[in-house]
Amino acid sequence: MAHNRSGLRRADTSSPIRCAILISGSGSGMEAMILHQQANPACGHSTVVVVSDRPDAKGLERARSLGIESVCVALPPLTDPSERRAQHEAMVMEVLETSGVELVLLSGYMRLLTPLLVDRWAPHLLNIHPSLLPAFPGAHAHRDALAAKATVSGCTVHRVDEGMDTGSILSQRRVPVFPDDDEESLAERIKIEEHRLYPSVVDRLVHQTLPQDD
Secondary structure, three states, X not given: OOEOOOOOEOOEOOXXXXXXXXXXXXXXXXXXXXXXXXXXXXXXXXXXXXXXXXXXXXXXXXXXXXXXXXXXXXXXXXXXXXXXHHHHHHHHHHHHHHOOOOEEEEOOOOOOOOHHHHHHHOOOEEEEEOOOOOOOOOOOHHHHHHHOOOOEEEEEEEEOOOOOOOOOEXXXXXXXXXXXXXXXXXXXXXXXXXXXHHHHHHHHHHOOOOOXXX
16 A cells, blocks of 8 residues: 555545544534535545544534534543543544544644554644644643733644644644734634644645655
C-alpha cells in the first residue's frame, strides 16, 4: 500500500483516509469538518466515527444528523483517577480500532491524552486550539488572552503529544481582539477561522502539501 510523506496511505475519492473526531461539547467544529468532507469528495478524507466522553454532548446528535456513527465513551465509575483514565482510553482505543480509523482529529475534546493513545496514533493525531500557541494553552484560552490584554489571538492546528497543547504547530490564523470583547464574542470570531483552518490543514496533510517536521 502506497504511503505519502506524512505516513498516511495515498487516498483517493473512492478510498478516503478514515477519520475519527473526538469531541466533548457542541461539536460545531466537528460539523464544519464533516460538511467540508461531504461537499468536497476530492479532499481525500472522510469521518467514519465521532466519539464523545460526555453523554450530553450536543455534537453526538449533530453527527447522527449528518449520517455519521456517533459513540459516547463515558468515564467508567472508578474511584482511582489513573485507573479510570487508563480504562477510559482503552475503551476509546477499541472504538477507533474497530472503526478502522487512520487519522484522529480532536475538536473541542477536553481531556488530556495519555501515552496509550498518543503512542498509538501520533503523528496522525491532530488538535485545534483557540489561541496562537504557544500563547494561552489550556482550557481557558479566551479568558487568558483577554486578561493579558492581547490585541491579537487566533487558532492553531497542531500535532498532539503528551503535553498540554505542546505538539508541533502545523498552521495558524490570526484574529483581532477588540477592546470591548468578552469571552463569548472573541470565541465566536475565532470559531469562524477554526472552521476554515482545520479542514484546510487536513486537506494539505492528506495531499502531502504540509511542511514535514520529522
